[in-house]
Amino acid sequence: MQKNSYTIRTMARQELDIALDWAAEEGWNPGLYDADCFYAADPDGFLVGLLDDEPIATISVVKYGSSFGFLGLYIVKPEYRGKGYGMQIWDAGLALLSGRTIGLDGVLAQQDNYKKSGFTLAYSNVxxxxxxxxxxxxxxxxxxxxxxxxxxxxxxxxxxxxxxxxxxxxxxxxxxxxxxxxxxxxxxxxxxxxxxxxxxxxxxxxxxxxxxxxxxxxxxxxxxxxxxxxxxxxxxxxxxxxxxxxxxxxxxxxxxxxxxxxxxxxxxxxxxxxxxxxxxxxx
Known part of the structure; x- marks a missing residue:
């Protein structure tokens, strides 16, 4: 296998548990049983980025109906940040929601980065x-x-x-x-x-x-x-x-x-x- 091979694919259900564990480490405090309900919303709506088969990045891009999608769980393991892996999975996620209105609840520090991808502020959730x-x-x-x-x-x-x-x-x-x-x-x-x-x-x-x-x-x-x-x-x-x-x-x-x-x-x-x-x- 080529070393440092980075691949992005749809998550299996059990990999969603990894994403929620990472979310908990970020202080987002997910629900104990969120994963099953998230997966029920759109089983194809979760991506994982793997470096030599190790999960290092996640994103959710859940489709609702024919014209709306919601983006979340955008997380890169801390030791792999700043290396471009996050942007690759971000772009892959946005591509899956192409043509739809997309919503997200972003941390305030990333607001300017989201604007670069065409997102505009509607209001704050507290x-x-x-x-x-x-x-x-x-x-x-x-x-x-x-x-x-x-x-x-x-x-x-x-x-x-x-x-x-x-x-x-x-x-x-x-x-x-x-x-x-x-x-x-x-x-x-x-x-x-x-x-x-x-x-x-x-x-x-x-x-x-x-x-x-x-x-x-x-x-x-x-x-x-x-x-x-x-x-x-x-x-x-x-x-x-x-x-x-x-x-x-x-x-x-x-x-x-x-x-x-x-x-x-x-x-x-x-x-x-x-x-x-x-x-x-x-x-």
């Missing part, structure tokens, strides 16, 4: 950290998502995402060590959220709701399912003033920030009803 447990005021209409028609959940979710993510959602709301709740008004879904177990603590995501009041009721119900004083994280669009009010009202503090960027036209999402991002890796 991770807030607080405490789990607690009692929440009884809120009528809150029900487990498992008790609701999946088609209704998909239909509600569609407004908040630029492409069809039915297969991802089916896995996401039913993963182990998670709580998925909806809030009903007039027998229609008026919001939903998911709390999942992560490498450290728990994350709420997504958190979508038709009003700040519904969002807060869902948030309090979800975080009550986390152990008392366990870390609970919520990733909010910084331009949603009501979401900022929510995290501040519950004494949550900033722990991380990303730049939500897109190529082409930014999707027209109802940011005023988007109180929690599903995941920085897949949108």
């Amino acid at each position: 991770r807030y950290q607080g405490a789990g447990g607690g009692h929440y005021p009884a809120a009528s209409g809150i029900a487990p998502l498992s008790a609701l028609a999946f088609d209704d959940i998909c239909a509600y979710d569609q407004a908040f995402f630029p492409g069809n993510r039915r297969e991802f959602l089916k896995c996401w709301i039913a993963q182990p060590q998670s709580t998925a709740l909806g809030i009903l008004r007039d027998n229609k879904l008026a919001g939903y959220g998911v709390l999942r177990s992560c490498r450290s603590g728990y994350k709420v995501g997504p958190l979508f709701a038709d009003s700040p009041e519904y969002a807060e009721q869902l948030f309090l119900a979800l975080k009550s399912h986390a152990p008392e004083n366990a870390q609970v994280f919520l990733d909010i669009p910084a331009i949603n003033a009501a979401a900022v009010d929510l995290v501040k009202r519950h004494q949550m503090v900033v722990s991380f920030e990303t730049a939500r960027m897109y190529t082409g036209q930014s999707p027209d999402l109802p940011i005023n009803r988007l109180f929690g991002v599903t995941t920085f890796e897949l949108g």
Whole structure:
């Protein structure tokens, strides 16, 4: 074999675990069961770069529907950075999403590099950290998502995402060590959220709701399912003033920030009803 042979190919499912281990080392705190749901979204949407058969770089380029894709998990092992391997897998990933609007949540330090590839800043997403447990005021209409028609959940979710993510959602709301709740008004879904177990603590995501009041009721119900004083994280669009009010009202503090960027036209999402991002890796 030629020495220092660098190849890029589609990941096998087990290699996605490697990417998420690297993400954890970067401090991104993935969920314990994210990999299966990520893979369900698009089994061909994950690339690995290998140097003499050693995985040294990863990227996810997940396709949704016919016109949208989301880029994430762009990681090069630290000892191989600055040698061009990352740019090669980046270019390969972008090629797979050619012709689509592409979104990403990038670390702020890389924002200028992403601009060189045609990405423009839409807004910041900010991770807030607080405490789990607690009692929440009884809120009528809150029900487990498992008790609701999946088609209704998909239909509600569609407004908040630029492409069809039915297969991802089916896995996401039913993963182990998670709580998925909806809030009903007039027998229609008026919001939903998911709390999942992560490498450290728990994350709420997504958190979508038709009003700040519904969002807060869902948030309090979800975080009550986390152990008392366990870390609970919520990733909010910084331009949603009501979401900022929510995290501040519950004494949550900033722990991380990303730049939500897109190529082409930014999707027209109802940011005023988007109180929690599903995941920085897949949108």
